[in-house]
Amino acid sequence: MKDIIVKRVYDSKTDDETYRILVDRLWPRGLKKEDLKFDEWDKEITPSPELRKWFAHKEERFAEFTKLYLEELKTKTEEVERLQNIAKEKPLTLLYAAKNPKINHAVILQEFLLKEK
Numbered sequence: 001m002k003d004i005i006v007k008r009v010y011d012s013k014t015d016d017e018t019y020r021i022l023v024d025r026l027w028p029r030g031l032k033k034e035d036l037k038f039d040e041w042d043k044e045i046t047p048s049p050e051l052r053k054w055f056a057h058k059e060e061r062f063a064e065f066t067k068l069y070l071e072e073l074k075t076k077t078e079e080v081e082r083l084q085n086i087a088k089e090k091p092l093t094l095l096y097a098a099k100n101p102k103i104n105h106a107v108i109l110q111e112f113l114l115k116e117k
Contacts, residue, residue, distance in 0.1 A: 021093070
């Protein structure tokens with residue numbers, strides 16, 4: 001498997017020769033679609049709306065959010081396999097909009113994709 005990289009959309013707007021997937025359910029605030037270089041927007045792999053709203057990017061909820069999101073990911077086998085297949089062919093960049101680079105769903109997804117080969 002090639003690299004699976006996590007980048008914040010606001011810090012990575014240009015093409016970097018990886019397959020770039022926006023993995024947020026909502027479009028990033030203040031960013032025009034034509035200003036972001038991406039190959040696809042995958043809302044299917046994101047946390048459920050209920051889980052996302054409950055988490056609200058609160059650090060004290062991250063451990064429980066991780067556990068719950070991992071449970072959701074285990075039910076999305078087709079989508080997980082599809083992303084892993086892309087990563088076998090070329091480096092994959094998971095784009096997210098959250099402010100905290102360590103407390104967000106993209107880092108959980110990255111680890112899950114690498115572990116669930």
